[in-house]
Amino acid sequence: MTDFSAVPPDPESTRFLAGAGLELGLIDNADTAAARRWLLAETQGFHDRVPNDERITALLDSFGDDRVTGVWDPSAADPASPVATVRTWVMDLTVPGGDVLPAWAISSVTVAPTHRRRGIARALLGGELRTAQRAGLPIAMLTVSEATIYARYGFAPSAYRxxxxxxxxxxxxxxxxxxxxxxxxxxxxxxxxxxxxxxxxxxxxxxxxxxxxxxxxxxxxxxxxxxxxxxxxxxxxxxxxxxxxxxxxxxxxxxxxxxxxxxxxxxxxxxxxxxxxxxxxxxxxxxxxxxxxxxxxxxxxxxxxxxxxxxxxxxxxxxxxDHLWLRILDLPAALERRTYAADGTFALTVDDPLGLIGGTYLLAVRDGRASAHPLPPGAAPTDAIRLSLSAADLAALYLGATGAQALAAAGRITEGTTDAAARLDNTFHSPYAPWLSTWF
Ligand SMILES: CC(C)(COP(=O)(O)OP(=O)(O)OC[C@H]1O[C@@H](n2cnc3c(N)ncnc32)[C@H](O)[C@@H]1OP(=O)(O)O)[C@@H](O)C(=O)NCCC(=O)NCCS
Incomplete structure (x- = not known):
C-alpha cells in the first residue's frame, strides 16, 4: 500500500502556485507545531471556534498517516501558518452489489479569506486528483459545504441523505x-x-x-x-x-x-x-x-x-x-467493480475538462458484471448504445442515485441512439438507494 503522506505535491500545481509567490507542501504529521498551525488555519476557513487543547490533541491524533497539504505565503504576516488547506486519505466506498472500491477521500478544503479567488482551491483540487490518479485510485469523494464548488472538477452528487x-x-x-x-x-x-x-x-x-x-x-x-x-x-x-x-x-x-x-x-x-x-x-x-x-x-x-x-x-x-459527491478517476476500474441490473453494450463518450478520463469507452454488461475499456476514435461497435456525457454526469449515474433519462431531459446527456438513456437506466438501476450516513 502506497504511503500517500509521502507522495510529493503535484508538480503542475506546485508550479502554478510558485508563479503566484506561494508554496505548496505537505506537513510532517509528527511535527505537532506545524500540524497545529495547519489545524487552526482549517478551523478559521470554516468559521469554527478554536478547539480546546483536548480536542486539538484528538484532532491531531486523527491525522494518522493522512496526506495533510497546505499552501504557504512567505510574504504573509504569519508565514508559518498555511493560507490554504486540504487533507486526503483512502477509505473504502460501497458500490451496488455490496463490493467496495478504494476511494480518495478529500476533506478540509479551505482558502484564507485574504487569498480567495486566485485559483488556489483549483490548484489544490486539481493537484490532489492528479496525485490520486497517478497512485491508481479509481475514484475520489467528498462531502460538501456548498453545492456550487465541485462540479467544475468533475464531481457530482452520487448519494443522498x-x-x-x-x-x-x-x-x-x-x-x-x-x-x-x-x-x-x-x-x-x-x-x-x-x-x-x-x-x-x-x-x-x-x-x-x-x-x-x-x-x-x-x-x-x-x-x-x-x-x-x-x-x-x-x-x-x-x-x-x-x-x-x-x-x-x-x-x-x-x-x-x-x-x-x-x-x-x-x-x-x-x-x-x-x-x-x-x-x-x-x-x-x-x-x-x-x-x-x-x-x-x-x-x-x-x-x-x-x-x-x-x-x-x-x-x-x-x-x-445531496451528501456524497464522487469523481471518477479510472472509468474501467470503477465501472467494473459494481453490479448491474440488465445486459447492454454501451459506447460512452466522456467529456472531462480536467483531462483525467476523457474519451470514448466500450462498456459491455453481461449477467450483472461489466467489462470496460477505452476505444480508439470511430471504433465503437455499430450495435452499441451511444451516449455522450461529462465526467461529472457519469459520477452522478455511477451508484444509481440519478437516472440518465433525467440528465438527458435536463440537456446534460446526449443520446446517440434511440432510448439510450432509458436503456442505461435499466442497466445502472440499483435496488438499494445510495445513501451516506456520515460526514467526513
Ligand atoms: C471554497 C473555497 C475553498 C474556494 O477557494 P478559492 O481559492 O477562492 O477558489 P478558486 O479561486 O480556486 O476558484 C475556483 C473556481 O471556484 C469558484 N468558487 C470558489 N469558491 C466558490 C464558492 N464558494 N461558491 C461558488 N464558486 C466558487 C471560483 O469562482 C472559480 O470559478 P471558475 O473555475 O469558474 O473560475 C474558499 O472560498 C473557502 O475556503 N471557502 C470556505 C470553506 C469551504 O466552504 N470549503 C469547501 C469545503 S467542502
Whole structure:
C-alpha cells in the first residue's frame, strides 16, 4: 500500500502556485507545531471556534498517516501558518452489489479569506486528483459545504441523505415484534462491536464508507466535543437476535424540552444488519418514555419505519439533500467493480475538462458484471448504445442515485441512439438507494 503522506505535491500545481509567490507542501504529521498551525488555519476557513487543547490533541491524533497539504505565503504576516488547506486519505466506498472500491477521500478544503479567488482551491483540487490518479485510485469523494464548488472538477452528487422528525404521540409502532433482545450498553463498548455490524449493513447501502476510528468516535460520542456542543452524553443499545448474535445498535441522546419533560431523542446512529434488528431498534426509540419527538438525521431518503407506524405522516422528512459527491478517476476500474441490473453494450463518450478520463469507452454488461475499456476514435461497435456525457454526469449515474433519462431531459446527456438513456437506466438501476450516513 502506497504511503500517500509521502507522495510529493503535484508538480503542475506546485508550479502554478510558485508563479503566484506561494508554496505548496505537505506537513510532517509528527511535527505537532506545524500540524497545529495547519489545524487552526482549517478551523478559521470554516468559521469554527478554536478547539480546546483536548480536542486539538484528538484532532491531531486523527491525522494518522493522512496526506495533510497546505499552501504557504512567505510574504504573509504569519508565514508559518498555511493560507490554504486540504487533507486526503483512502477509505473504502460501497458500490451496488455490496463490493467496495478504494476511494480518495478529500476533506478540509479551505482558502484564507485574504487569498480567495486566485485559483488556489483549483490548484489544490486539481493537484490532489492528479496525485490520486497517478497512485491508481479509481475514484475520489467528498462531502460538501456548498453545492456550487465541485462540479467544475468533475464531481457530482452520487448519494443522498435525509433528516426526519417523528412525532411519537402519533407514531404508534406497528412493526414486527422481535424474537431477540435490546440491551442497554455503553457507547464505548460499541467501538469494537459496531464496525462488524455496520460492515454487514452497508452491503446494501451503496455510497456508505468504511468509517475510520475518528469517525466512529465522533458518532459514538467518544471524541472530545466542540465547546459549543452542550448536549448530554450519548446512550446506546444493542440488539441481539434470538441466538444472541449482535445484529444492530442505536446511539442517541435525550435533550430536555422547554419545561424539562417531554423532551426529544436525537439519534446519532441506528444501524441494523437485519430487518428484525431494524424493527426492534425503531420500536425502542419510538416507545421511549418522556419523549415526544425523535430526530433522525443523516438517514436513507426512504425509511422503512414510515411503514411501521400507525400514522404515516408522523414520520416527517425535514430535509433531503445531496451528501456524497464522487469523481471518477479510472472509468474501467470503477465501472467494473459494481453490479448491474440488465445486459447492454454501451459506447460512452466522456467529456472531462480536467483531462483525467476523457474519451470514448466500450462498456459491455453481461449477467450483472461489466467489462470496460477505452476505444480508439470511430471504433465503437455499430450495435452499441451511444451516449455522450461529462465526467461529472457519469459520477452522478455511477451508484444509481440519478437516472440518465433525467440528465438527458435536463440537456446534460446526449443520446446517440434511440432510448439510450432509458436503456442505461435499466442497466445502472440499483435496488438499494445510495445513501451516506456520515460526514467526513
Ligand atoms: C471554497 C473555497 C475553498 C474556494 O477557494 P478559492 O481559492 O477562492 O477558489 P478558486 O479561486 O480556486 O476558484 C475556483 C473556481 O471556484 C469558484 N468558487 C470558489 N469558491 C466558490 C464558492 N464558494 N461558491 C461558488 N464558486 C466558487 C471560483 O469562482 C472559480 O470559478 P471558475 O473555475 O469558474 O473560475 C474558499 O472560498 C473557502 O475556503 N471557502 C470556505 C470553506 C469551504 O466552504 N470549503 C469547501 C469545503 S467542502
Amino acid at each position: 435525509a433528516d426526519y422528525s417523528i412525532d411519537t404521540a402519533r407514531a404508534r409502532f406497528l412493526g414486527p415484534v422481535p424474537a431477540g433482545r435490546v440491551h442497554l450498553v455503553t457507547p464505548a463498548s460499541l467501538l469494537s462491536e459496531a464496525p462488524g455490524v455496520f460492515a454487514r449493513a452497508r452491503q446494501t447501502s451503496p455510497g456508505e464508507v468504511d468509517r475510520r476510528d475518528d469517525l466512529w468516535r465522533k458518532i459514538l460520542g467518544l471524541f472530545p466535543p466542540d465547546e459549543e456542543d452542550t448536549n448530554p452524553a450519548m446512550r446506546a443499545v444493542r440488539y441481539d437476535d434470538e441466538s444472541g448474535r449482535l445484529q444492530g445498535y442505536a446511539v442517541y441522546r435525550f435533550v430536555h424540552g422547554p419545561g424539562g419533560y417531554p423532551g426529544r431523542l436525537e439519534i446519532s446512529d441506528l444501524v441494523a444488519a437485519t430487518d428484525e434488528a431494524s424493527a426492534a431498534l425503531w420500536r425502542y426509540v419510538l416507545e421511549m418514555d418522556l419523549v415526544n419527538e425523535v430526530r433522525a438525521p443523516l438517514r436513507r431518503t426512504r425509511e422503512t419505519v414510515s411503514w411501521q407506524v400507525s400514522d404515516y405522516r408522523s414520520v416527517r422528512k425535514t430535509d433531503e439533500r
